[in-house]
Amino acid sequence: MFRIDAVEAKGNGVFATQPIPASTLILSEAPIVTIPKFSHQERYSTLVLPQLQNLSAVQKRNFFELNSNFQDMRPIESITKTNAIPLGSAASMGGVFLKCSRFNHSCTANAAYHWNEDVEEEKVYSVRDIDDGEEITVNYLSDEVWALPGRERRRQIQEAYGFDCVCSRCMNGQAFGEGESDVRRTRLGDIDRAIGGGELIMTNPAKALSMCREALELLHKEEEAAPRLESVYYDAFQICICHGDVVRGSTFAKLAVEAKRSWQGDRASGLAKMEAFVRNPASHGLAFHTKKWYSGSTRAAGRLGQKDGEWLWRRTG
Ligand SMILES: [Zn+2]
Incomplete structure (x- = not known):
C-alpha cells in the first residue's frame, strides 16, 4: 500500500x-x-x-x-x-x-x-x-x-522536531496570508480550553453546547474532520448527560461512536465503552449533575438516530 x-x-x-x-x-x-x-x-x-x-x-x-x-x-x-x-x-x-x-x-x-x-x-x-x-x-x-496561528505553530514545530514545516497548509498559508485558517484554529483552541476546563459545562451548558456546534463547523472548514469529530461529539454527550438530557446524550454518544468507527473501524479501542453510553448514557460519571435538561427515558422521545438539525442542538424549545 x-x-x-x-x-x-x-x-x-x-x-x-x-x-x-x-x-x-x-x-x-x-x-x-x-x-x-x-x-x-x-x-x-x-x-x-x-x-x-x-x-x-x-x-x-x-x-x-x-x-x-x-x-x-x-x-x-x-x-x-x-x-x-x-x-x-x-x-x-x-x-x-x-x-x-x-x-x-x-x-x-x-x-x-x-x-x-x-x-x-x-x-x-x-x-x-x-x-x-x-x-x-x-x-x-x-x-x-495545532490551534496556534501559522507563524507560532511553525516556530514550535522547529523547536520540538527540528524541521521547517513545508506542508501544503504552511506553504499556501504563507502565500495567502493565512488569515482565515488562523482565525478558525485560534477559535478552535479557545473552544477546546473553554469546554475542557469543565466549569462552563456545569455553569452554562447551553453556551458549551453551541460551542461544540461551532467547533464542528470550523473543523469541517479546516478539512480536519475525522479524528477530531469524535471528541467534539463526546463533549456534547457529556454536556447533555451532565444536565439530565439522556435523549440527546445518547444521540451524541452514537455520533461519537460513528465518528470513531469511521476512521478506526469496528475494532477501535474504547469503542465498546462508548457504545455502552449510547445504550445507557446515565451510566457516565457526570450524569444528572443537575436535572436542568431532564428529558425522561431514551425510549420516550424516540429521537435516536436524528443526526443534526435544530432539535439536537437545543435551538428550539
Ligand atoms: Zn505545516
Missing part, C-alpha cells in the same frame, strides 16, 4: 503505491524502543542503549537509518527525539517505530496515528482519500499547538 522514499528537505517519507480510500488501516506496528514521555533528551542514550542491544542486527541498522534532525546531539538522542511518538494522547510513554516513525508531519494531514492499547500497537489510518503516489502524512501536534 505504501513505500518509503526520499523527500526533498525532509529525509524520508511514506508514499501511497495505490489509491487509499479514507478510513483504511494503512499500518499496525509495535515500537522497537520506548521511553518515558517527559524524560530529558540527555537521558535518551541511557534509556535506549539497553533496548537496542536486544534487537537484531537488521533492526539496529534500521534504527540508525531513521531521520535525525538534531545535528548537535549524539545520534541516539537525535534519532529518538526526531522519531518518538506518544503512545496515546494522554500517554506517559513514547515509542520509536521503524515504519510508523517514517511518516512526515503535515498541519493538514491525510492520515492519523492511533495507539491501540489493547494490542500495544500504533495504527495509522487514512482520514481522507489518498491518491496513488501522494505522500501519506500525519499530524504530530498536540491540540494546543
